[in-house]
Amino acid sequence: MIYYKLSLIVVSMFMMVFFLGCDAKKEAEKIYIKQLVAQKCSICHFSERIYKEPRSPREWTAIVDRMQKINPTLLKKTDSLLILEYLKQNVSK
Numbered sequence: 001m002i003y004y005k006l007s008l009i010v011v012s013m014f015m016m017v018f019f020l021g022c023d024a025k026k027e028a029e030k031i032y033i034k035q036l037v038a039q040k041c042s043i044c045h046f047s048e049r050i051y052k053e054p055r056s057p058r059e060w061t062a063i064v065d066r067m068q069k070i071n072p073t074l075l076k077k078t079d080s081l082l083i084l085e086y087l088k089q090n091v092s093k
């Protein structure tokens with residue numbers, strides 16, 4: 001019986017570490033992309049312009065695509081796609 005209880009404790013501890021790990025990874029990714037927005041999207045204008053008005057996912061797709069095409073060397077396609085996902089999820093109406 002005691003082994004059964006112990007094994008339950010061990011299993012739940014593993015699960016806790018696993019889920020906390022996932023959360024931490026997501027949080028780290030969010031911080032990374034926020035920095036990417038601060039770096040890449042404030043080259044031509046203040047990044048204030050991005051956060052002042054929430055937009056629909058469809059509008060964000062059009063805007064980020066337009067920004068990326070203005071200067072593809074300043075803003076790489078891969079970075080713009082990461083930023084687009086972030087904006088859709090966090091600065092959307």
Ligand code: HEC
Nearest residue numbers: 040041043044049050063064066067070071074075080083
């Ligand atoms: C190469 C320069 C450049 C970069 C880099 C850039 N922008 Fe822009 N952005 C512009 C210009 C020029 C305008 C104004 C003309 C326009 O709206 O197309 C603008 C306008 C905007 C607007 C207002 C559009 C509207 O319809 O009201 C938003 C929002 C925006 N940018 C977001 C971003 C985001 C997000 C990024 C990063 C992914 C970014 N910009 C990177 C040049 C840039």
